[in-house]
Amino acid sequence: MSFAVPANLEAQLDELVTHYPQKRSASLMLLHALQEHFGYISRDAVEWTARKLGLQPINIYELVTFYPMFRQEPLGKTHIKVCRTLSCALAGSTELRTHFCSKLGLDAHKHAPQTTPDGKFTVEFVECLADCGNAPVVLLNEDLLPKVTPAQADEIVARGKAK
């Protein structure tokens, strides 16, 4: 399958580039937009972005490997980010993540993001999501969920399976 950026998305990206006096500055915003559209940053996406901004592919690839939010492989449709850091840990986020993992047949001892074989879920332990007063928090795709209980976790799993 060849890599193609739809014309309307490319127009959006071209507009983003105009926000900066130097094109290179747009790289993070372009990567966000491409990841949102394609689900991850492929090699082709790296090379396409580099060409778009007049850079070498390494200038983009080094961003994909540095910034934790960029992914080099597809993620599950339901992306569950459980906050790992202190305030959430005090409120039981380790147990919450283990709960998600056991419900989804994933290995709770693995630290890295894990995706279920059916491609429906990715569970990830992430650092502080800046909502510590509502610990434990979960970033579910783009929505931040406060004070997540095991029962709510079960609902998230049930909804994700139905998708």
Added chain:
Amino acid sequence: MPQEHRLILKHADQPGYTPDLECYLRHGGYDALKKALALAPRDLPDGKKLPPQEQVREDVKASGLRGRGGAGFSAGIKWSLVDRRSGKPIYLICNADESEPGTFKDRQIIHKDPHQLIEGMILSCWANDVKLAYLYIRGEMPQGAKLLNKALDEARANNFLGKNILGSGYDLEIHVHRGAGAYICGEETGLIESLEGKRAYPRIKPPYFPAVLGLYMCPTIVNNVETLCHVKHIVNMGASEYAKLGTPNNTGTRIVSLSGDVKRPGYFEIEVGKVTIGELINDPAFGGGLRDGRKLKAIIPGGSSSKILKAGETFKLNRKGADGQMAKVDVPLLDIPYDFDSLMAAGTMSGSGAIIVLDDTRDIVEALANLAEFYAHESCGQCTPCREGSLWMSKALHRLTHGHGRKADADYLLHIAQNIQGRTICAFGEACAWPVLSYVKKFKDDFEAKGAADEARANGAVRLNEVRKPASSSH
């Protein structure tokens, strides 16, 4: 009775208050901007005239406003360091990369009152002759970025932003730039590198002070979300009225994020220094105390990078005596006023205004292990002491919390931390060393007891092996 004093969050949680422009205008929105744009040059005693922009810069200095992001540096002085004679454009960046563990104040402003931030930014840009500014928001706040973009569109459509703002002849554009999950982007030179489309490796200072060599090697101001909001209120109230809020050298209000082992975690806006740490934790107006039957173990007073304070500690603070003279007085931990200077005098910092409370059911070694893992993950990897040291500390704490510790690990941790602080390009070195130094020094018995118990168990297992019995350890 200690109470909240809501200035920044005055409207945010009122029923029916929405983040759109129409609601903001109904609550006096953009009046400060109109007021500033209508200012006349002020006559000076020497016959010269002070231009309106300089008046606002002077007011911000006179207000005593200190940065709310972490360092607590005077915002007015930061602005005064900007190189205005270079002939290069001056940039302003709003640091909305809120990611210091424990902190969730900027999120409230961005989500509930984005126009207040934008008005503060426009005023700050106008006062500093900035024509192009960026709002650097952390990648994990996608909804916040959308809200800000919508608010910027509304501001543009109503000529609060764009060309010839409100007929003043002043042009300004602000764009939202999203980070992508790296804590180091909160460090201002790392943020600038990230905004230039690079890895967020902080720059060495000197020579790269943002005020002189910042974004695209041009003079640049980087201010925190809450700091920029205060500028609006300084313009509205005037510097001297604003400075009446809070305490001397610690003026204004600030939003405190309270989390951990309290009954009522949340955010509270207080007059700086008018409320004590104990009141923030225990008063019904704030944290509401610890859970029933629990006792205080320790307080992390200003975000995860601040040095921990142990229950029962007392500190020598300057207090005005009955005779009006300043004298050093012993102040118990819970009586420390929550302000920049008092916490500094107590050997720690108020940092980003985030308090994390630990009660007596908590294992201090576990708590430090959690934070050490954070720092090991977030070190940008540029400087060897930090890249390697943060990982070594995390590994040592991992074994201490997984039954493989040693008694000597406590001193080993201190040794590593001491070799990180002061030996890195940016303050991340201190940020990862300070928790380790303070937790291990103040709770050394806990660390050594854990290591010693592990060693004893391991030795026991070895002896059992010698008599050909299976080891009891499951590992």
